Amino acid sequence: MEPDELLARIRVNGAIPRHVAIIMDGNGRWARERNLPRPLGHRSGMKAVRAVVEGALEAGLEVLSLFAFSQENWQRPAPEIQALMSLLEEYIAREADELAEQGVRVLVLGDLTRLTPAAAAAAAVLVDRTAHNDKLTLNLFISYGSRAEIVRAVRGIAEDVKAGRLRVDEIDEAALGARLYTADCPDPDLLIRTSGEQRISNFLLWQVAYAELFLSPVLWPNFGKRDLFEAILDFQNRDRRFGRVTAS
Ligand code: FPP
DSSP: OHEEEHHHHHHHHHOSSSSSEEEEHHHHHHHHHTTTTTHHHHHHHHHHHHHHHHHHHHHHHHHEEEEEGGGGGGGSOOOHHHHHHHHHHHHHHHHHEEEEHTTTTEEEEEEGGGGGGHHHHHHHHHHHHTTTTTSSEEEEEEEEEEHHOOOHHHHHHHHHHHSSOOGGOOOOOHHHHHTTTTSSSSSSSEEEEEEOOOOOSSSSSSTTTTOEEEOSSGGGGOHOOOOOHHHHHHHHHHOOTSSSOOOO
């Protein structure tokens, strides 16, 4: 089915997920299948990011979260890390105007102290430039690990208690959620992972508590609007109970 037809079906069904999170996986395998170096797989993955952002805007999502670089990825060979940092800068240089015009608010989330100064500066400029936009929030998770994010939030709580700003009996799920990078976003309704892997890989562990999972066999560089729309259609057929029984 063509993407436009899928989109029409999504609109008829009505219940659009507010927040879709994606673990973009399979760039390396995409490159290997073609006897290309891994960085070319990532470059191709960057084009898929563009297509999926367009799809998110067309479908009317509020938030799209993309796992672009994990804390564990710092252990990859230096040339691959360098290629990924350059790609981030290139993505920002190429897409900034269009993202700004499309009304996309970009947030870059993770331990940004480890980015190259050029990549960190480019990210800060884009975040600042798009801060007033409200059509779609695009969360780019870079140098991100969910356990580290939770530890950071717990430290924040401990500091607030120590300083007398928070009482121990005020520590609840909302207090922790408010100290995560995603404090302003609804939790993901749908978590997509590409390339046939079936792991969460330390991505948004707290936030995906009730997310529906969609595991796609498609390698990330081949993932497009059609695949995103198919995942949303699949989501629309799920029975989300949040631990309760179905209303009859
Ligand atoms: C996983 O594939 C993908 C990554 C580690 C990087 C994701 C980066 C991009 C999609 C491009 C840059 C995006 C932005 C927003 C600038 P893998 O290398 O683990 O693939 P493999 O499992 O097949 O080896």
